[in-house]
Amino acid sequence: MPLRVKLAAAVLAAAFSLPAAAQDAARGAAVAEERACAACHGPGGVSPVPLMPSLAGQQPHFLTLQLILFREGLRQVPAMAEPARGLTDQQIEDIAAYFAAYPSAPKPDRGARDEALAARGAALSVQRHCNVCHLPSYAGRAQVPRINHQREDFLVHTLAEYRDNLRVGTDTQMNAVMFGMSNDDIRAIAHYLAHR
Amino acid sequence: MLRRHIIAAVMAAFPSLALAQAQPPAPPAWAQGRPAEMATSPLAPHAPRLTVTPPDRIPVSSLRVPEGFQVELWAHGLPGARVMVRGPNGTIFVGTRGIGRVYAVRDTGAERQVSTLLQGLTQPSGLAMRDGSLYVSAINRMLRIDNVEQNLANPQPVDMTAAFNLPDAPHHGWTHIQFGPDGRLYVPRGVPCNICDTDGERYALIASFNPDGSDRRIEARGVRNSVGFDFHPTTGQLWFSNHARDWAGNDMPNDTLHVNIRRGEHHGFPWCHGGFQDPAVNGRLCSEFPPPAMLLGPHVAPIGTHFYTGTAFPERYRNALFVALRGSWNRPRLSGFEVIVVRDEGGRLVKEPFLTGLRDDANQRFTGRPAGLLTMPDGALLISDEENGAIYRVTARR
Numbered sequence: 001m002p003l004r005v006k007l008a009a010a011v012l013a014a015a016f017s018l019p020a021a022a023q024d025a026a027r028g029a030a031v032a033e034e035r036a037c038a039a040c041h042g043p044g045g046v047s048p049v050p051l052m053p054s055l056a057g058q059q060p061h062f063l064t065l066q067l068i069l070f071r072e073g074l075r076q077v078p079a080m081a082e083p084a085r086g087l088t089d090q091q092i093e094d095i096a097a098y099f100a101a102y103p104s105a106p107k108p109d110r111g112a113r114d115e116a117l118a119a120r121g122a123a124l125s126v127q128r129h130c131n132v133c134h135l136p137s138y139a140g141r142a143q144v145p146r147i148n149h150q151r152e153d154f155l156v157h158t159l160a161e162y163r164d165n166l167r168v169g170t171d172t173q174m175n176a177v178m179f180g181m182s183n184d185d186i187r188a189i190a191h192y193l194a195h196r
Numbered sequence: 197m198l199r200r201h202i203i204a205a206v207m208a209a210f211p212s213l214a215l216a217q218a219q220p221p222a223p224p225a226w227a228q229g230r231p232a233e234m235a236t237s238p239l240a241p242h243a244p245r246l247t248v249t250p251p252d253r254i255p256v257s258s259l260r261v262p263e264g265f266q267v268e269l270w271a272h273g274l275p276g277a278r279v280m281v282r283g284p285n286g287t288i289f290v291g292t293r294g295i296g297r298v299y300a301v302r303d304t305g306a307e308r309q310v311s312t313l314l315q316g317l318t319q320p321s322g323l324a325m326r327d328g329s330l331y332v333s334a335i336n337r338m339l340r341i342d343n344v345e346q347n348l349a350n351p352q353p354v355d356m357t358a359a360f361n362l363p364d365a366p367h368h369g370w371t372h373i374q375f376g377p378d379g380r381l382y383v384p385r386g387v388p389c390n391i392c393d394t395d396g397e398r399y400a401l402i403a404s405f406n407p408d409g410s411d412r413r414i415e416a417r418g419v420r421n422s423v424g425f426d427f428h429p430t431t432g433q434l435w436f437s438n439h440a441r442d443w444a445g446n447d448m449p450n451d452t453l454h455v456n457i458r459r460g461e462h463h464g465f466p467w468c469h470g471g472f473q474d475p476a477v478n479g480r481l482c483s484e485f486p487p488p489a490m491l492l493g494p495h496v497a498p499i500g501t502h503f504y505t506g507t508a509f510p511e512r513y514r515n516a517l518f519v520a521l522r523g524s525w526n527r528p529r530l531s532g533f534e535v536i537v538v539r540d541e542g543g544r545l546v547k548e549p550f551l552t553g554l555r556d557d558a559n560q561r562f563t564g565r566p567a568g569l570l571t572m573p574d575g576a577l578l579i580s581d582e583e584n585g586a587i588y589r590v591t592a593r594r
Contacts, residue, residue, distance in 0.1 A: 022253065061243060068246040073316045074296050089247040089275070132236050143243035170244055170294055172225065172367070 023060060028098025031091045035083045037099075045102045052079075053154045057104025062145040063096035065170050075168055104139070106149040106194065113195040121192025124185055128177055138196060143170055148196040155190035225367035229390040229476065230443040241525045242562075244294040246275050249584040255563040258553040261590055264510065267551065270578060270589035271308040274299045277580040277587060278499065278567040279372060281323045281330070283345045288570070289330055290580065290587070293319040293370055298332055300348050301587070308587075313344075313351055318366075321423075322373035324381060326407060331381065335369035336362040338383075338409065359409025363388075363398045368421045372499075377432040380404040380413075384436070386421030391441045391466050391476060400465045402436060402456070416454075418462040418485065420469065424501030429515050433457070435489070437498035437519060440469040446527040448472050451496050452488035453519065453538065461486065490545050495524035496532030500569035500580075504537075508575020509592050512539060518550060520566040520579065530555050533562045535569070535579055551579060551590065 032038065037055075042048050045056030055063065069075035070084035071092070087095075125131060125138075130147075134140050138148035147155065161167035163178035163186070178186075230237070249272065256269045276292035277299065283289065288301040298314040314320065314332065322333030330344040332353070338360045339353040360383065363369070368386025376382050384402040387394050394400060402416040402425070415434060416422075425436035434456040440449040449472030454463055467474055468482035470491055492498055500520035504513050516539045521532035533555035538547045554564035568580035577590045 022250065065243070065246055068295065072296055074318075093247055129236060132238055133240060170246075171241055173227070173240065176225070176227070 023093040023097035025094070025097040025101045027091075028094035028096070031087070031095050032098055035087075035095075037083065037095070040079065041099075044105075045099045046105050046107060047151055047154070048107070050151075051153055051157055052151070053158075054105075054107065054150055055099035056102035057139075057149070058096075058099055058146050059140045059142060059144065060093070060096040060100040061142045062140065063099055064092055065143055067092040067095065069168070069170070104146060104149045107151055110152065110194055114191060117188050118192045118195055121188035121190070124189050125192060128181075128189075130177075130189070133173070138193060147193050150194060152190050152194035155193055156186055159186045159190065225389050227390070227443075228392070229441060234443060239526055239528070242523075244276065245583055245585070246295045248273050248275055249586065254581070254584045254586045255554065256588070258563065259551060259588065260553040261551055262548075264593050265590055266593055267588050267590045269586060271301050271310060271587040273310050273585060274301070274580075274587070275585040276582055277585050278321055278582050279323050280568040280570040280578055280580055280587070281325045282570060282572070283325055283330070284328055285345045287345050287348065288578070288587075289313065289323050289325075289344070290568070291320050291323045291332070292582075293321050296320065296334075298323065298330075302348075311348065313341075313348060314339075314353070319370040321370040322383075324373045324375050326375050326381075331356075331373060331407075333371050333373045333383065335366050336364060338362065356409050360405060361409070361412075365399070370423070372422070372424050374425065374427075375407075376404060376434070377427050378404075379407070381407055382415065382425065382434070384419065384422040384425070386419075386423075386439075387465065390443060391474065393466065402434070414460055416456045416461055416463060418465040418468075419454075420465040424499050424519070426501055426503045426517070429503050429505050435501065435503075435517060437492065437501040438463070438470070438488075439497060440472070440494075441474065442495070442526040444469075444472070444474065444476075445494070446529070447494045449474075450488075450491035450494055451498050453490040453492055453498070453501070453517075454486075455489050457486065463488075490538060490547060492519065492521065492536070492547070493531055495527045496521040497523055499567045500535075502569035502571070504571055504577060506571045506573075506575030506577075509577075513537065515540075518569050518577065519547075520569055522565045522567055522582065523555065523562055530557070530560055530562055533565060535566050551588070554581075 040049050040052040041055050047054040070080045071087055133144045134147055140146040162174040163181055251272050259267045261267045274290055276295040277290045279291040281289050290299040296317045297312050298320050300311050300313045302309045317334040320332050320334040324331040328343050330341045332339040338356040340356050341351045341353050365388030367388045371384050373383050382404045385399055387400045401414050404413050404415050421439040422436045438452045440451050449469035452470035464485040466477045467480040468485050470488040473482050498519050499522045502518050504516050516537050518537050520535050523533035524531040535551035536547050537550040555562050564581040565583040566579050567582040570578040579588045
């Protein structure tokens with residue numbers, strides 16, 4: 001058993017041993033299987049697919065809110081329309097618990113770190129106060145997602161979507177933070193976070 | 197194969213990155229006006245809860261009401277429940293913000309049946325009833341569903357947006373709406389910012405319209421953001437609560453309660469927030485504006501603002517004004533998260549806590565957010581809890 005799978009199994013086992021919880025990672029695993037989440041988001045929630053986010057270790061509250069927005073048609077991403085259709089609140093919270101229980105991990109083939117680009121991204125991240133809401137570790141909290149270890153192409157895409165008002169959140173914070181940011185700056189921040 | 201299909205669909209759906217023009221970064225509207233020394237403040241609006249809270253997790257047992265009252269869980273399973281209005285046949289309609297739904301609640305006596313009437317709307321926070329028609333205000337739309345109680349399973353909204361010609365800016369576009377004793381629909385419009393110099397003919401006001409959206413009239417000016425108001429049961433005067441600006445201090449300015457004495461009266465925004473002279477805005481003085489009827493507390497966020505029109509509560513609550521304080525985000529220590537009652541005691545207004553127990557001061561956490569208020573025909577008071585998607589019912593003990 002590869003180390004990562006073992007770790008995930010241990011985490012999931014720990015989650016299973018809790019008393020009947022509102023969120024249940026084991027039930028979530030079954031729903032994720034049925035909805036073929038791994039086809040795009042990867043086994044263990046580490047995405048091997050271009051422009052598809054990794055979900056391993058993601059904040060469960062963030063995952064829950066985004067799945068609700070998909071289900072209600074308030075956030076429109078064609079690839080998520082079918083997988084989110086008809087999910088119950090319980091199923092959504094279970095899926096969120098399932099992906100949150102996997103340890104966060106970077107894409108194995110994320111490429112070499114460009115030190116100069118990463119340094120510029122680090123400086124920009126502090127300048128834009130990314131580390132305030134997403135925390136200095138960039139692991140996120142509650143509705144604020146984890147953004148370290150994320151796929152670089154997905155980060156570039158998402159940050160540009162916020163900038164261009166093509167993406168909505170549960171508030172307008174990210175649209176405003178990204179207002180007017182250049183593509184070069186976006187690439188620097190994405191590179192830094194993906195390699196963090 | 198499935199995976200390849202999905203990837204192809206995704207790649208086709210993603211537009212290429214457009215080059216942005218170099219522009220200075222703008223803060224989100226709610227963070228605008230934040231002083232430089234607070235740039236790293238972690239304070240931000242609380243995350244909403246958009247999923248069903250099971251009844252055994254709704255904090256009913258921690259709710260406190262005054263001696264002589266009792267409170268029970270009346271309905272649940274309505275994530276984001278805020279404003280409530282009652283149809284002539286007894287259906288309770290419930291508006292929301294983030295989840296985009298309007299619910300219908302039917303009371304069978306033994307239980308409450310909750311269904312989703314509308315969904316996919318942008319923050320449908322305002323509901324009003326007239327002649328069996330339900331008016332729904334979302335950002336920035338106005339819908340009307342005629343004979344709504346006869347069409348609960350298949351509502352056919354009439355889009356009134358063009359007739360009402362509401363402003364475009366989304367921020368503070370979540371409104372409370374209500375018909376006045378004059379038969380006109382009152383529609384406030386908050387400012388699209390925290391503090392800003394804005395078009396006072398479009399924003400920072402409460403307007404009224406004919407039910408068809410014609411004959412717009414400005415009833416109150418200089419109102420930063422009113423999300424709750426009502427008309428006094430005997431005088432008919434417009435009483436409204438108002439949210440004061442953020443980032444000016446933990447203990448100032450206060451959110452306020454106002455009475456609109458004259459049509460078109462100016463209540464002070466952007467210069468004055470309930471007696472607080474804004475140091476960031478020069479021009480006019482607080483002394484030029486009528487003082488608020490009452491200070492409600494800093495950052496408490498008044499939503500439901502409702503005169504109790506029943507007779508089941510003791511005499512001292514007759515025509516008393518109940519105010520649901522949804523609770524603060526822009527101060528380190530929580531304030532609000534309770535329902536207060538404002539009473540006239542010999543010509544002087546006094547406020548008292550009415551429903552408490554949702555704010556845990558020791559641990560600085562909250563377990564619920566009161567939002568909507570409604571007097572029922574039997575004199576019970578319904579209180580919605582946005583955080584738990586629940587409705588509580590308060591009755592006087594006999």
